Amino acid sequence: MASDDATSSQPAGTSAGLHAAFDLLDRRVQRQLYAMKWPSLRPIQVDAIKAYLGGSGHLMLMAETAAGKTEAAFLPVLSSIADEPTGSVRALYVGPLKALINDQFARIEDLCTHLEMPVHRWHGDVGATKKDALIKQPSGVLLITPESLESLLVNRTSHLNDLFGGLRALVIDELHAFLEGERGVHLASLLRRIARYRDPQQPESRLLGLSATIGDQAIGQRYLSPDDPDRVVVIVDNGDGTEIRMRLHGYDGHALISEAGADPADEDVAPEAFVDAAIAEDLVEHCRGHSNLIFANAKGDIEIIADTANEGCRNAGLPESFLVHHGSLSKELREDTEERMKSDRPYTAIC
Numbered sequence: 001m002a003s004d005d006a007t008s009s010q011p012a013g014t015s016a017g018l019h020a021a022f023d024l025l026d027r028r029v030q031r032q033l034y035a036m037k038w039p040s041l042r043p044i045q046v047d048a049i050k051a052y053l054g055g056s057g058h059l060m061l062m063a064e065t066a067a068g069k070t071e072a073a074f075l076p077v078l079s080s081i082a083d084e085p086t087g088s089v090r091a092l093y094v095g096p097l098k099a100l101i102n103d104q105f106a107r108i109e110d111l112c113t114h115l116e117m118p119v120h121r122w123h124g125d126v127g128a129t130k131k132d133a134l135i136k137q138p139s140g141v142l143l144i145t146p147e148s149l150e151s152l153l154v155n156r157t158s159h160l161n162d163l164f165g166g167l168r169a170l171v172i173d174e175l176h177a178f179l180e181g182e183r184g185v186h187l188a189s190l191l192r193r194i195a196r197y198r199d200p201q202q203p204e205s206r207l208l209g210l211s212a213t214i215g216d217q218a219i220g221q222r223y224l225s226p227d228d229p230d231r232v233v234v235i236v237d238n239g240d241g242t243e244i245r246m247r248l249h250g251y252d253g254h255a256l257i258s259e260a261g262a263d264p265a266d267e268d269v270a271p272e273a274f275v276d277a278a279i280a281e282d283l284v285e286h287c288r289g290h291s292n293l294i295f296a297n298a299k300g301d302i303e304i305i306a307d308t309a310n311e312g313c314r315n316a317g318l319p320e321s322f323l324v325h326h327g328s329l330s331k332e333l334r335e336d337t338e339e340r341m342k343s344d345r346p347y348t349a350i351c
Helices: 016-024 028-036 043-053 069-081 098-111 126-134 146-155 156-164 180-197 219-222 253-259 271-287 299-315 331-342
Strands: 058-063 089-095 119-122 141-144 170-173 207-210 230-236 292-294 323-324 347-351
Touching: 016 043, 016 299, 028 069, 028 098, 028 126, 043 058, 043 069, 043 207, 058 069, 058 219, 069 089, 069 170, 069 207, 089 098, 089 180, 098 119, 098 141, 119 126, 119 146, 126 156, 141 146, 141 219, 146 156, 146 180, 146 271, 207 219, 219 230, 230 271, 271 292, 271 299, 299 323, 299 347, 323 331
Parallel strands: 058 207, 058 230, 089 141, 089 170, 119 141, 170 207, 292 347, 323 347
Antiparallel strands: none
């Protein structure tokens, strides 16, 4: 930003359209962007700010991962609720995974630094004390999974009018994951149930869906607004032409046994062990030096692959850089993996 004066500072070196979008933001949000040393806004953020703060419809934001969709949603949302931090949950974020919620929690907290806007998360790893505090004094932004939202609606019925009576915005992350299947039907039901608790004297809640690019945009529009799909403004970020590279590896356990000089007919020789070792060797070769996410086919494979890959690191004189992340780990171990993945040191998480 060009200046620390929030009344006049603008993103540096940008177009008139970007300046106009920045000027629409609450001054406290502007100040925070300056404090975070943002050089400018991304195109999807400019378009979302204008559409949300300059209109009254719902939004569907489509872009690739790490394109700034979260900030594209919350910069205008936080600006619209900046003067009403308490009295109700003002913005509700629904994400499919606890790990995603934990990551977004930190990002949204950063944006709220100058707003005195409380940010809460609600899932199985959050203690009862924090949940009870929100129930007693509803406020700010709440991040939650669909399953935890279901539990909240069932078990805290006497508090729902206070919690959601003044809800202004409802952000659905990974919208594409909810457009079909039972989980999508469940979330649609939750959205309708939440709407019942809105104070009729308050403005209606506006929906923002964050999604990867989908072929038929009308499906997302109908999901967000079944009665009036045309009211959903679709904003697409086509990205910067990033190249996607793919590589396919195949592993034949019996061939690997023969290459190692062992007897494939020996019942004590397990082909799976040789396959695991070969996979781990390839992972060490291709993943070292930068951060990665690797998804295993089964939870049982995660520990084996990580242990074997770390053994390969030790044998090569490299630091162990393979981490484990799955739902059966303790909260502390999962959060440790998440924090390490955010650090400057390259790690690979196997999920």
